[in-house]
Amino acid sequence: MRILKLFSVFLLAPIFFTSGCAHYPVNPPQTGHDPNVGYRYKVVREILPDPDRPFVLLAFSGGGTRAAAFSFGLMEELNRIAYTAKDGTKRKLLDDVEIISSVSGGSFTSAYYALYPEEFYETFPEKFLYRNIEGELIARLVNPYNLLRLASPDFSRIDMAEELYRDTIFGKKTFGDLIKNKDKKVPFLVLNATDIAITHRFEFTQDQFDLVCSDLSDVYVARAVAASSNFPVAFAPLTINAYKSEKACGPLPQWIGLALAGKTYDRRYNDAVAGRSYREPDAQFVHLLDGGLADNLGLRGPLQAITTTDSGWSILQALNQKKRNRLMVIAVNAKTSKRRDWDKKSTPPGIGAVLEVAMNGPMDDVSFDSVENVDNHFSSMEQLARSVEACNKKLEGCPDAARIPQPIVTDFTFAELSFDRIEDPRLRRCLQELPTSFALPRETVDLLRVAAAQLFMTSASFREGMQQLDPAWIPREVVIDPQLIEAVCQDIKSEEGSE
Numbered sequence: 001m002r003i004l005k006l007f008s009v010f011l012l013a014p015i016f017f018t019s020g021c022a023h024y025p026v027n028p029p030q031t032g033h034d035p036n037v038g039y040r041y042k043v044v045r046e047i048l049p050d051p052d053r054p055f056v057l058l059a060f061s062g063g064g065t066r067a068a069a070f071s072f073g074l075m076e077e078l079n080r081i082a083y084t085a086k087d088g089t090k091r092k093l094l095d096d097v098e099i100i101s102s103v104s105g106g107s108f109t110s111a112y113y114a115l116y117p118e119e120f121y122e123t124f125p126e127k128f129l130y131r132n133i134e135g136e137l138i139a140r141l142v143n144p145y146n147l148l149r150l151a152s153p154d155f156s157r158i159d160m161a162e163e164l165y166r167d168t169i170f171g172k173k174t175f176g177d178l179i180k181n182k183d184k185k186v187p188f189l190v191l192n193a194t195d196i197a198i199t200h201r202f203e204f205t206q207d208q209f210d211l212v213c214s215d216l217s218d219v220y221v222a223r224a225v226a227a228s229s230n231f232p233v234a235f236a237p238l239t240i241n242a243y244k245s246e247k248a249c250g251p252l253p254q255w256i257g258l259a260l261a262g263k264t265y266d267r268r269y270n271d272a273v274a275g276r277s278y279r280e281p282d283a284q285f286v287h288l289l290d291g292g293l294a295d296n297l298g299l300r301g302p303l304q305a306i307t308t309t310d311s312g313w314s315i316l317q318a319l320n321q322k323k324r325n326r327l328m329v330i331a332v333n334a335k336t337s338k339r340r341d342w343d344k345k346s347t348p349p350g351i352g353a354v355l356e357v358a359m360n361g362p363m364d365d366v367s368f369d370s371v372e373n374v375d376n377h378f379s380s381m382e383q384l385a386r387s388v389e390a391c392n393k394k395l396e397g398c399p400d401a402a403r404i405p406q407p408i409v410t411d412f413t414f415a416e417l418s419f420d421r422i423e424d425p426r427l428r429r430c431l432q433e434l435p436t437s438f439a440l441p442r443e444t445v446d447l448l449r450v451a452a453a454q455l456f457m458t459s460a461s462f463r464e465g466m467q468q469l470d471p472a473w474i475p476r477e478v479v480i481d482p483q484l485i486e487a488v489c490q491d492i493k494s495e496e497g498s499e
Contacts (some may be wrong), residue, residue, distance in 0.1 A: 024228040025223060027214045029243040033250030038206030039175040039216050040190045042097025045098055052086045052324040054413075055315065055467060056097045056473045058187070059299045060106025062229070062292035063334035064436045069107030069129050069445045070334045073452025074417060075113060077478075079121065083470035093466075096328075099305075099313065101190040101298040103291035106332065107437075110168070111221050113179065114189040115173050127169050127436030129445045133438035140164055156236035158226055166222035175204070176217035190301055190315060193227040196237060201294040202275040202286065203301060204228075211248035211278040212242040212286060227288040236419035237287035242278055252276060257311040264422075268310065299332055326411040328465055332452065333418035337432045413465030417455040427451070428482070430489035443487045447480070454478040 037043065050078050059072040102110040113120045117341040139144050140160055147154045166172060178189060195202040202208060209216040227238040242250070252275065259272035277283060292331035293301065305311040306327070315327070422428035431451060434444065456462060457475045466473045 004214070007255045016270055024154060024156070024164075024239060025217070025220065026063060027209070027212075027219050027240045029209075029213050029241075029245065030213050030247055030248040033210065034250055039204075039208075040206045041099070041181055043179060044182045044186075044205075052325070053091075053320070054093075054096050054328050054465075056093065056328045056330065057275050057302050057315070058097060058100045058110075058111050058328070059297055059302055059331040060100065060102035060337065061297045061331070061333045062104025062106060062290065062436075063336070064105040064438050065129060065133070065440045065445065065446060066230075066434050066436065067332070067334035068108045069416070069440070069448035070452045071102070071109040072124060072129060073449035074330065074332050074456055075109065076449060077109070077300065077453040077456045077476075080476065082465065083468075083473050085470075095185065097187045099188045099190060099302070099315075101192065101268075102228065103192050103298040104229040105228065105232070105298055105334070105438075106298060107191050107291070108191055111170065111225050114168060114178055114186050114402045115180070115221060117184055117186050121203070123418075125445070129440075130442050131152060131168075131439075135439060136162055136164055136168070137438070156238075158230050158235040158238045161230075161235060162220070162223050162226035162238070165225055166220055170222040170225065171218070173220060173221050174218055175206075178221065179217065181267045187400075190298070190313070191221075191228045191240070192295060192298055192301060193230065193288040194291055194293040195274075196287050196289050196293070198274050198277055200226075201291070202288055205252075205260075210250055211252070211275055212240065213245055214241065214243055215243075226314070228291045230289045232289050235289075237289050238290065240286045242283050242286055244279075244281070247278075252279065253312075255308075259310075265454040268308070271304070271310070283378045292390065296335070297333055298332055302329060326413075326465075326469065328413040328462075329415075330456075330462070331414075331416045333416055335418060335420075336434060337420070390485075411465070411468055413455070415459040415462040416458070417452055417467075419451075421455055421459075422451065426486055426489060426492050430485070430492045433492075439489070443484060447484050447488045450478065450480050453479060 004476055005440070037260040037380055059268055061067050075094075078094040078097065079092065085091050092210065100110040100114070109124070110365070114122050116123065137160075140163075141150075141157065150157065150160070166489055169250065178186075188261065191204040193202045193204070194200070204216065204219070204227070206216045225236070230238050255268075256272040256275045259268045260276065262269065278286070291298070301311065302315075305313055305315045306329075307316060308314065309317050319327070432450070434440070434448075440448075457478050466475070
């Protein structure tokens with residue numbers, strides 16, 4: 001990249017000095033702090049006091065177009081699911097989706113749905129899934145005009161990528177436009193990136209931007225998606241400004257001071273240290289890379305929201321107020337697991353292979369921990385609910401004994417859609433070995449879509465949750481066309497030789 005910059009400076013120097021330097025879009029400073037305005041959960045969504053309506057939270061993982069297509073398949077199926085509520089009315093489960101937390105490739109799907117819910121299903125495949133985004137990025141990179149701009153220290157490859165996403169996918173839509181979309185009842189969108197200075201999750205919400213004293217409303221959604229999908233090495237870090245103004249910046253959230261004072265050195269303490277770091281006098285910029293470096297499933301934020309009141313979009317707070325009694329978390333995990341034959345050769349793997357392992361290995365471990373933590377939390381709450389119920393039954397013989405309050409939520413559903421759960425060994429291996437890229441054949445995209453639908457409809461935990469919600473609900477049978485599997489997986493061995 002340095003060679004290209006030097007080449008552009010020498011070749012196009014006359015134009016450079018007449019046209020001026022390029023500069024990344026600057027996020028504006030806050031002019032005043034108001035916790036009731038801006039792109040926040042409580043501004044975008046109303047917490048309705050209806051315990052019978054499920055609170056549905058989606059998490060979309062990283063993985064390029066593979067993850068975007070897999071997430072889109074889930075969204076298609078959610079749009080088909082209808083159930084009968086207790087009052088006899090028919091509802092779509094899609095209408096119960098409150099929050100979508102996403103990372104990297106999954107952020108293209110979530111952001112496009114939040115911006116364009118009415119045309120999402122018709123236009124997103126052609127807008128993104130079926131396009132060769134990688135080819136378009138390369139074409140822009142070798143454009144002489146962009147080579148010139150890349151010579152500026154204030155404009156990088158990720159800024160160029162953001163322009164492509166803005167020009168061809170998301171338009172000039174901002175987070176202010178997402179606030180306007182609240183009348184369309186779209187979910188609250190949480191796009192996750194990673195602050196590489198502190199190796200911590202950074203979300204594009206106003207609560208997060210309050211820490212850097214900036215107004216998120218005028219920031220392009222395309223820029224947030226670019227940060228969320230900013231894969232290291234391929235792109236340079238995306239930069240946002242951190243401001244310092246005692247009048248414009250509100251105080252740090254109360255929980256940060258409490259956590260720091262406690263000095264328990266747990267995850268909450270680490271989160272508080274990260275939050276406080278943005279107010280340090282010498283903190284002027286935030287440099288962001290792919291959200292998968294901190295959380296490749298988009299589940300860390302939801303886990304914090306479910307288990308604490310520290311989050312700006314705390315779900316636990318609503319549960320504490322008895323405004324929710326049913327919670328569904330659906331995670332789309334497009335993680336791959338390639339088979340390698342390195343142990344059969346004396347020659348060590350090349351630098352590209354080693355870099356892939358160095359990048360993906362830690363992300364896979366974090367993803368596994370995230371799934372396990374959410375699952376364990378739900379299991380613990382269900383066990384607590386059963387224990388309380390058993391104790392109260394024993395207290396029935398003691399008229400003067402006070403009953404033990406039941407836990408805040410009794411109906412949990414956690415469903416993870418992952419390639420590892422596909423029963424057909426050949427199809428499972430085929431999808432597990434798909435590349436992480438922004439260019440996939442049309443047939444591969446279609447296979448990912450229908451595979452997500454099949455996994456969703458055969459998920460035991462999801463089926464149990466839906467039948468608790470509506471005992472008459474019956475899952476749709478999803479059959480994958482064998483010809484589609486053959487077209488995509490023709491190089492994969494047959495079932496007998498695939499294990």
